[in-house]
Amino acid sequence: MRVDVSQPTNPGEPHQPRIRIESVEDYEQATRRIAALDSSSCGETEKRERAALVEAVAAWDRRHDDASGWTDTP
Incomplete structure (x- = not known):
């Protein structure tokens, strides 16, 4: 996992x-x-980390959503 901290x-x-x-x-x-x-109870740092993780998971899901690739025939 790559983590970048923006200025x-x-x-x-x-x-x-x-x-x-x-x-x-x-x-x-x-x-x-x-x-x-x-x-757990989160401080501001943990809230920012959680938000970044949720965003990363959502981005992964968008990149790997193969639902449109499904067909009814082999």
């Missing part, structure tokens, strides 16, 4: 992590981490 556009803003899931193992790790963050 804030305004001084005093927090750094926003950007995560890219590159494998099924990364995907599974990200979903486990989201579940762990959901089951």
